[in-house]
Amino acid sequence: MLHLVAFLLHCLPLAMGHYDICKYWVTTDDGPSWEFYACQPKAMRMKDYVTVRVDPPGITCGDPPERFCTHENPYLCSDECDASTPDLAHPPKLMFDKEDEGLATYWQSVTWSRYPEPLLANITLSWNKSIELTDDIVVTFEYGRPTIMMLEKSLDNGRTWHPYQYYADDCMEAFGMPARRVRELSTTSANRIICTEEYSRWAGSKKEKNVRLEVRDRFAIFAGQDLRNMDNLYTRLESAKGLKDFFTVTDLRMRLLRPALGGTYVQRENLYKYFYAVSNIEVTGRCKCNLHASLCSFKEGSLQCECEHNTTGQDCGKCKKNFRTRSWRAGSYLPLPNGSPNACAAAGSAFGNCECYGHSNRCSYIDFLNVVTCVSCKHNTRGQHCQHCRLGFYRNGSAELDDENVCIECNCNQIGSLHDRCNETGYCECREGAAGPKCDDCLPNYYWRQGCFPNVCDEELLICQNGGTCYQNQRCSCPAGYKGVLCEQSKCDSDNKACNSASSTYLSLTTFLISALILQLRRLLDF
Ligand SMILES: *[C@@H]1O[C@H](CO)[C@@H](O)[C@H](O)[C@H]1NC(C)=O
Ligand SMILES: *[C@@H]1O[C@H](CO)[C@@H](O)[C@H](O)[C@H]1NC(C)=O
Ligand SMILES: *[C@@H]1O[C@H](CO)[C@@H](O)[C@H](O)[C@H]1NC(C)=O
Ligand SMILES: *[C@@H]1O[C@H](CO)[C@@H](O)[C@H](O)[C@H]1NC(C)=O
Ligand SMILES: *[C@@H]1O[C@H](CO)[C@@H](O)[C@H](O)[C@H]1NC(C)=O
Ligand SMILES: [Ca+2]
Secondary structure, eight states: OHHHHHHHHHHHHHHHOTTOOSEEEEEETTEEEEEEOOBOOOOEEGGGGOEEEEESTTOBSOSSOEEEOOSSSTTOOOEEEOTTSGGGOOOGGGGSSOOOSSOOOOEEBOOOTTTTSOOOEEEEEEEEEEEEEOSOEEEEETTOOOSEEEEEEESSTTSSOEEEEEEESSHHHHHSOOBOOGGGOOTTSTTOOOEEOTTTSOSOTTTOOEEEEOHHHHHHHHHTTTTOOHHHHHHHHHHSTTHHHHTEEEEEEEEEEEOOOSSSSOOTTOGGGOOOEEEEEEOEEEEOOTTBOSOEEEETTEEEEOOOTTEESTTSOEEOTTOOSSOOOOOBSOSTTTOBOOOOOOTTTSSTTOOOTTSOSOEEEEGGGTEEEEOSOOTTEESTTSOEEOTTEEEOTTSOTTOTTSEEEOOOOTTTEEEEEEOTTSOEEEOTTEESTTSOEEOTTEEESSSEEEOSOOSSSSOOOTTOEEETTTEEEOOTTEESTTSOEEHHHHOHHHHHHHHHHHHHHHHHHHHHHHHHHHHHHHO
C-alpha cells in the first residue's frame, strides 16, 4: 500500500502541474479511499470578471462632443470623440474588450482644457473576490503614457486602500521618492512599494505604450529569472510575512495624475493633445481559495471558489457546518511538492467524540474523571467543550456556539462595578450610586468622581443658601461671612470675636479707600 501511495505522490505533480488537484482516489490493499492535497485554481484573465468605475463623473470624453489631436500631429485636430455615436465613443468598457488585430479600442478622457487645473481621473477595478496575481498587470495607453500616476489596491472590497506602485517621469519631484527598479529589490525587500520612472518618460506615443506592475520580476527574486524554481517561491510565500498579501487584491485603482506631455512643458495654446486613452488592462491571477479549491467559477455576478476539504465561504475561509471540530486553517504549500490540505474535520471523526466548537484543536483524556475534554479553548471560551464563556465575558446572543465572536467582553467599569463579571445580557453589578450596564454612570443625585458619591448640593433639594453657588454638586462656594456645607451658617452667629474683627478690618479698609479717593479728587480740583 505504501508503495502505491508513494508512487502516486511522486507522479502526480509532474502529470497534473502544481497544486492542481484537491483530492485523488487511490486504491490500496485496504480498499479505495481519498487522498487530499493542497490545491489552487488555475490563473485566469481577470479582466473578464471585473466591474469598472471611472471618476470623476464627466471625465469620459464625448459629452458634449469634443475634438482632439495627437502629439505626433498636434496641428491636425480632426479626431473627434462623440459619446452618442458608437463609432466615435470611448466608454470605459473598451479597456476590457478583446482587441482585434490592428485597430485598438480604448476609453478616452476629456482633454486638458482646464489647464493649469490638474487633469485627474480614477479608474477603479473591483472583483468582489480576493485574487492572487500570477503575472504582471499591464495597462496599455494609446497616445502616450501618463507622466504621473499611481496604482492603489484594496484587500477588503474597497473599504481601505493602500499604495501599490508610484509612476512618474521624475519620482522625486512628483512623490518625493527616489526612483527604483523592481530588479534592484532583494529577498528581504520583495514586497517594497516603489516609485519607478521606467514607464513614464516620453518615448513617442506609438513606441512605448505599456505601464506595468512587475509581478514576474518580484517572483523571480525567489524563483530565478525564468521562474524555474517555483518551489522556492512557494516556500517563501508560506513563510515570509506579508509576501502573499502583497500579491493579493480585491480591487485596484489607477489614479491618473498628469497626462503625457510629448515634451518638457505644456503648450497652453494647444490643450487638445493632452488626455488619457487606455486600450487595455490585463490582470492575470487566480482566485484566492486558501489552497482549498481547484476551481473558481463565475456565479451571480461574482467569482466564487468551489471549496473542497469541507470548507466553505467565498474564499473557502471557514469550515462547513458540522465540520468544526478543529479551527479552520488555510492549506499549506508545504511540505513540497503536494502541500498539506489542512482539511476541516467532522465532529466525531478526530478525537473520539469531543466537540470543541472550533475553539480548540486539542483534546485530552482526564483519567480520574474518565472524560475527554478540550484543551486551551480559544476565543475567550472555556469548559469541557469550550461551550461556556470565560469569566469577564458573556455569550453573544446573535452568534452560534462555533462562532469566533461567541464571547463578548463584559467591560465593567473598574471603579463603578463590584467585580468584572456580568450577567447573560452583559449587565455588570454596580457599587452603591453607580448605574448603567457597565456601571460607568451615576444614579440621579449622585456625582462621578473616581466612583459615584451622593450630591453635596444641587439645584433642587440641596440648594446652597445665602447666595452661595453649587460647584459640580460637590460643594457650595459661600460668600464672605457664611460657612457650612450649604452656607447656611453666618460666621457671626457662631463666633462673635471672628465676626467682629472681620467686620472691623472690612470697615477700616473701606475708610482707607474713601480717604484715598478724596485725596485724589482734591489734587484734581487743585490743579
Ligand atoms: C481618486 O481616489 C482618491 C482616493 O484614493 C480620492 O482621494 C480622489 O479624490 C479621487 N480622484 C478623483 C478625480 O475622483
Ligand atoms: C459579492 O459576492 C458575495 C458572495 O458571492 C455576494 O453575496 C454579494 O452579493 C456580492 N456583492 C456584489 C456587490 O456583487
Ligand atoms: C468531507 O466530508 C465528507 C462527508 O463526511 C467526507 O466524505 C470527506 O472525506 C471529507 N473531506 C475531507 C477532506 O475531510
Ligand atoms: C456577535 O456575533 C455576531 C455574529 O458573529 C457578530 O457579527 C457581532 O459582531 C458579535 N457582537 C459583538 C459585540 O462582538
Ligand atoms: C441582567 O441584568 C439586568 C440589570 O440588572 C437585567 O435587567 C437583566 O434582565 C439581566 N439579564 C438576565 C438574563 O438576567
Ligand atoms: Ca480595448
